[in-house]
Amino acid sequence: MTEDSTQPGAGSDSGSYPQGTAPSGTGGTVHPGPGREGADDLVRLVDHHGVRHPNRHYDALVADVDGAALQKLYEDMVVVRRIDAEATALQRQGELALWPPLLGQEAAQIGSGRALRSDDFVFSSYRENAVAYCRGVDLADILRVWRGNASSGWDPYTINMATPQVIIGAQTLHATGYAMGIINDGADSVAVTYFGDGATSQGDVNEAMVFAASYQAPVIFFCQNNHWAISEPVGLQAHVPIARRAPGFGIPSVRVDGNDVLACLAVTREALARARSGGGPTFIEAVTYRMGPHTTADDPTRYRDANELEDWAARDPLARIATLLDSLGLLGADYSDAVKAKADAVAAELREGCLSMPEPAPSDVFRHVYSEPNSWLERQQDHYERYLASFAPAPQEGTR
Amino acid sequence: MSTMTFGRAINAGLRRAMDEDPKVILMGEDIGKLGGVFRITDGLQKDFGAHRVLDSPLAEAAIMGTAVGMAYRGYRPVVEIQFDGFIYPAFDQIVCQVAKLHYRTQGAVRMPITIRVPFGGGIGSPEHHSESPEAYFTHTSGLRVISVSNPQDAYTMIQQAIRSDDPVLYFEPKRRYHVKGEVDEAVDPASSDMGAAHVVTRGTDVTLVTYGPLVPTARDAAIAASDDGVSIEVIDLRSLAPIDFATVEASVRKTGRLVVTHEAAQSGGLGAEIAASITERCFDYLEHAPVRVTGFDIPYPYSKLEFHHLPDLDRILDGVDRALRRPNSLSGPETEGAAL
Numbered sequence A: 001m002t003e004d005s006t007q008p009g010a011g012s013d014s015g016s017y018p019q020g021t022a023p024s025g026t027g028g029t030v031h032p033g034p035g036r037e038g039a040d041d042l043v044r045l046v047d048h049h050g051v052r053h054p055n056r057h058y059d060a061l062v063a064d065v066d067g068a069a070l071q072k073l074y075e076d077m078v079v080v081r082r083i084d085a086e087a088t089a090l091q092r093q094g095e096l097a098l099w100p101p102l103l104g105q106e107a108a109q110i111g112s113g114r115a116l117r118s119d120d121f122v123f124s125s126y127r128e129n130a131v132a133y134c135r136g137v138d139l140a141d142i143l144r145v146w147r148g149n150a151s152s153g154w155d156p157y158t159i160n161m162a163t164p165q166v167i168i169g170a171q172t173l174h175a176t177g178y179a180m181g182i183i184n185d186g187a188d189s190v191a192v193t194y195f196g197d198g199a200t201s202q203g204d205v206n207e208a209m210v211f212a213a214s215y216q217a218p219v220i221f222f223c224q225n226n227h228w229a230i231s232e233p234v235g236l237q238a239h240v241p242i243a244r245r246a247p248g249f250g251i252p253s254v255r256v257d258g259n260d261v262l263a264c265l266a267v268t269r270e271a272l273a274r275a276r277s278g279g280g281p282t283f284i285e286a287v288t289y290r291m292g293p294h295t296t297a298d299d300p301t302r303y304r305d306a307n308e309l310e311d312w313a314a315r316d317p318l319a320r321i322a323t324l325l326d327s328l329g330l331l332g333a334d335y336s337d338a339v340k341a342k343a344d345a346v347a348a349e350l351r352e353g354c355l356s357m358p359e360p361a362p363s364d365v366f367r368h369v370y371s372e373p374n375s376w377l378e379r380q381q382d383h384y385e386r387y388l389a390s391f392a393p394a395p396q397e398g399t400r
Numbered sequence B: 001m002s003t004m005t006f007g008r009a010i011n012a013g014l015r016r017a018m019d020e021d022p023k024v025i026l027m028g029e030d031i032g033k034l035g036g037v038f039r040i041t042d043g044l045q046k047d048f049g050a051h052r053v054l055d056s057p058l059a060e061a062a063i064m065g066t067a068v069g070m071a072y073r074g075y076r077p078v079v080e081i082q083f084d085g086f087i088y089p090a091f092d093q094i095v096c097q098v099a100k101l102h103y104r105t106q107g108a109v110r111m112p113i114t115i116r117v118p119f120g121g122g123i124g125s126p127e128h129h130s131e132s133p134e135a136y137f138t139h140t141s142g143l144r145v146i147s148v149s150n151p152q153d154a155y156t157m158i159q160q161a162i163r164s165d166d167p168v169l170y171f172e173p174k175r176r177y178h179v180k181g182e183v184d185e186a187v188d189p190a191s192s193d194m195g196a197a198h199v200v201t202r203g204t205d206v207t208l209v210t211y212g213p214l215v216p217t218a219r220d221a222a223i224a225a226s227d228d229g230v231s232i233e234v235i236d237l238r239s240l241a242p243i244d245f246a247t248v249e250a251s252v253r254k255t256g257r258l259v260v261t262h263e264a265a266q267s268g269g270l271g272a273e274i275a276a277s278i279t280e281r282c283f284d285y286l287e288h289a290p291v292r293v294t295g296f297d298i299p300y301p302y303s304k305l306e307f308h309h310l311p312d313l314d315r316i317l318d319g320v321d322r323a324l325r326r327p328n329s330l331s332g333p334e335t336e337g338a339a340l
Helices: A067-092 A106-113 A129-135 A139-147 A170-185 A203-215 A261-276 A306-313 A317-327 A333-355 A362-366 A375-389 B006-020 B044-048 B060-072 B088-098 B134-138 B151-163 B212-227 B245-255 B270-285 B303-309 B313-323
Strands: A029-031 A121-123 A191-196 A219-225 A253-257 A282-287 B002-005 B024-028 B053-055 B076-080 B114-119 B144-147 B168-173 B180-183 B198-201 B206-210 B232-236 B239-241 B258-265 B291-295
Touching (some): A067 A129, A067 A139, A067 A261, A067 A317, A067 A333, A106 A191, A106 A219, A106 A261, A106 A282, A129 A139, A170 A191, A170 A219, A170 B060, A170 B088, A203 A219, A203 B088, A219 A261, A253 A261, A261 A282, A362 A375, B006 B024, B006 B044, B006 B151, B006 B168, B024 B060, B044 B053, B060 B076, B060 B088, B114 B151, B134 B239, B134 B270, B151 B168, B151 B180, B168 B212, B198 B212, B198 B245, B206 B212, B206 B245, B206 B313, B212 B258, B212 B313, B232 B245, B245 B258, B245 B270, B258 B313, B270 B291, B291 B313
Parallel strands (some): A191 A219, A219 A282, A253 A282, B024 B053, B024 B076, B076 B114, B144 B168, B258 B291
Antiparallel strands (some): A029 A253, B002 B180, B144 B239, B198 B232
């Protein structure tokens, strides 16, 4: 790789691919064309020092992002990081069975999530809680699954986002099918599917790209390459940068610095515009890093080097925007205090929503298996309800 | 009323469903210009357009997964799986998504997907073209599973399956595609229940339960048995999940004897479920243990041996004899009346 060696940590974006197999110059938009800036492999508008780099292709896509908008993006990232920390705490306190942290992936999710229109539809995995935040989810709904109170947290049609998919990569097909439906409807909305580097090994993801290309479906494949699929490094999943696969399916692709919220916004906007105008699917590889464990049940110290984490901590998505805002004189005490107050309020709302969540009733176990009456299930439910009723206190003497 | 083949009846049912609801779309391999390898969708792409009859790339998981996405968007996809043995790549999407999304989303997302599966043997095909995988799906909560045995049901029940807000697997007995029958195309699909079993031959001595391709065989067996003084009541289940046990139970209470026959392998199959459920429900009425006459627990055999695997009229009658404690293949001719 030929990344600028003056940047600390540069080169390790691709360093997880097996030695010698990562090609040089796989930059930016592989097809069709623009987006490569200098020797760097990635689309990057704000580097990890907080320096804004002009980009003759992508600047136009974020020309509207003024200081206030940048402050809002930063606030979003602070808030979702706080949501993540609060949920992790709730798990440690026994209020959640499990939690999948997104720590480190805030820019990829906020940058892409804030590019979407309300009538676009998201099909995500289970780590896209920041995207759900962008979609306007009720905060407690994020936790319902992890508290064990429901199999999913919300009605997908209220925020146009399917509830988290657990089967790795399965949702990419749903997004593609949804996008095929958009074509039939003559609409200009877009389906956006989120998945990780591990998912790219799944047949479903590859088949989704075949179908998306064949039908020119308005779908965005947003791959967060966070370098780890539980304990397996990305090099085990892919011998070339993942974005390079998409052109083989006939899908234009782009590698973006997934820790640069502005760049993520820009590339997603470009992909959305392509999809809305009949240009079909786009594959985005957002190169980021899962700074936490896979879930709260995981222990990454068993499989990854602490130095790697340090390298990525130096490329933190929040810190670079804070530095940039500071350099612009936009990180004053009033603003910082307001951001902190917002995060605190959201965390308090999340915690309250978690602790006050209504418990499901025993009979809910049978509900919604079918939308129509089912004789098998009715019989089992009837038996079980009579069984439960058999534990009711016996009538006291004299009451018969 | 008109006379048409089984295959033509499905085609007519699909056409009517597409006429009535613009959200009905067909997806599958070779179903467009070709009309499907069995020509079931013949002419539909020409009449409804390529946006409603989609020739899909050859990937069953993706056909099913994109159908899920279409259903999310408000469509009612009808997916054709080209052959029974090709359904397994789609198994994950069917079991983990199609079957569970309504439950997962507490009723917010409906999956009104119909999955058409030409199934069963008897056509001399190579491996993977003659299987009976229905029990995998009857064991999966959230799915409805039906199997049709005659042109009228084929016509009516494909429409009922498409109208259902729950996902339905529609198993078509491919060796009966060319059987002709009377079809009333004016029948209102809402006027009957696709979940109801039908008594197709009345009888008093033995209840013979089957579905799909073996229904005609069972009727023939009943005719043959009547020559021998045995009265068989034949029940066409039609719905395999859920099974209309009330109809089966009423029959067994009358006859006291149950024989179940299907092409699928025996162990863990539908026959086991039917035998267990009927034993639970009317144990005191049974004169003999339920008898299963099924395919063997083998991979579907090569075609020159397939008729050893498939239950036929004589094997069914042998099972009836066992249920009646008459001389049969297991008891031998000398042990009439002995319990088995």
